[in-house]
Amino acid sequence: MPTALITHTACLAHDTGSYHPECPDRLRAVLAALETPEFADLLREAAPHATAEQLTRVHPPNYVEAILAIRPAEGELVQLDADTAMSAGSAEAALRAAGAAVAGVDAVMEGWARTAFAAVRPPGHHAEPARPMGFCLFNSAAVAALHARARWGVQRVAVVDFDVHHGNGTQAMFAADADLFYASSHQHPCYPGTGAASERGTANNIVNAPLRPGSDSAAFRAAWSDTILPELDRFAPGMLIVSAGFDAHKADPLAQLRVETADYIWITSELMRVAEMHCGGRLVSVLEGGYDLEALAASAAAHVRTLMQN
Secondary structure, eight states: OOEEEEEOGGGGGOOOOTTOSSOHHHHHHHHHHTTSGGGTTOEEEEOOOOOHHHHTTTSOHHHHHHHHHOOOOTTOOEESSSSOEEOTTHHHHHHHHHHHHHHHHHHHHHTSOSEEEEOOSSOOTTOBTTBOBTTBSSOHHHHHHHHHHHHHOOOOEEEEEOSSSOOHHHHHHHTTOTTEEEEEEEESSOTTOOOOTTOOTTTTOEEEEEEOTTOBHHHHHHIIIIIIHHHHHHHOOSEEEEEEOOTTBTTOSSOOOBBOHHHHHHHHHHHHHHHHHHSTTOEEEEEOOOOSHHHHHHHHHHHHHHHTOO
């Protein structure tokens, strides 16, 4: 069964300012890598808008309204914090990014795709219920998880995250719900400062595997093999969503892990195994970080290539 690629040109119109690492060229690099003949069988879909109903399952209505009301004039920026800015195209991009994750869930649940990759920006896993941060406005992975529950009746949903930065927003949204599972490997200490192994949620439904700066492929794979994957198997999700950040790569400038492109093939294969065992093979992946353009493009292509092998 094929893999769906869900994206939208509106995600390129989110302007973060000169020299900001979370720039439109990131998405251009990923999409260019997925235009080669080996990816001809991808089902390419335009991302819809996320609806207010979908967004407010994880964000308070007044927060959603406030973010969508920020519409700077063309060429101007509104700075939400030291790292997070909005331009004239940002609200539309954020709606499409969350909408792509939702559409990925619909694709795999309707059965016309087995796996889906939402190639979008801005990223989402740092967005807390009522706070934008870390380049993120809406938490797309969490929106997708709650959509799977509300529309499709999937009670137990897991989000797993291999971005180099801890997904504090997703953890905050999931920690009190025993039927939601969040697991992350990430550099620690590093932004945003959360993600200690002791942070377990109300029902041991949070699993963090912090990695010291300089940790290599062996440490990354051990974190997943020894800590995260066994807990994910025990949770037995009905839907698996991946926060796919590629900034743990050794070439990435924003942190100091030493993950190789081959490791993304390995972890994708492992997550597909879990999805096959518990979710009928259904897996939805959402682009998060990755700031070296060459490494990002190669890693995302390796990830999608592996998703297609189902």
